Amino acid sequence: MSDFRLEKVHYVPQALEPGVVYASDEYKVAVHLCACGCGSKVPVSLGPAGWTLTERNGRPTIRPSIGSGQLPCRSHYLITEGQVDWAPAMSAAQTVAALKSDHRRREAHYREAARNSRWWVRLWKTFQRWVGLV
Template sequence: MAEVHYVPAVLEPGVLYVSDEYKIAMHLCACGCGSKVPVSLGPTGWKVTKRNGKPTVRPSIGSGQLPCNSHYFITDGRVDWLRAMSAAQTVAALKSDHGRREAYYRDLNRKPRWWVRLWKGLLGLVGLG
């Protein structure tokens, strides 16, 4: 795993480049086809953790939009292969990702319920808020 500010133009095989500032990770597809695989990070994307310098990426990485249809987990720097994703599974995963992002940002913009605002106001009045 390489923690970087910017992802380099030329990627090395077997290296996961992670830019926390830009909330992206990128690597060459684990199958060896040479395709660049971007992974968006954050509350609606993937999560990269590191143990003993080795990355774990969750959820799985499905390259159903690439000709190789690779699908795998990265766990402690090791690639754990899963079944290739069908076209229908790829479409379903993309729709699910889109729905998760929409729900997250919709909830961020939602005002707290009236009773939450009231409770916070009361706590503020008694000096506990």
């Protein structure tokens, strides 16, 4: 598989079509069949603590790379405007390091979100925007 198109969905269908990235804005997830053709479903969580998905002319770009180090194929690639850009297969150690990095990024995001949810922080940020400091 070397070419993907984007299909916006509410729910990801049970049967996936090769070459399609199914994206649900409501559930903040994108799912596609592995680009190597092995048939494995590859989900990516979207949002500030996950991957980003952008669209241009119906063609998806997903960042950062998609590493399927936990799958038998061990595929590693980027999807850029619907085109697959292959990267070297991930070793077991690289997969573990990537999973740990993802976990740290999520923890940092939620820790920051909790800190910013305090009423006085929100009030201070509103004041800063109001007076033009931010």
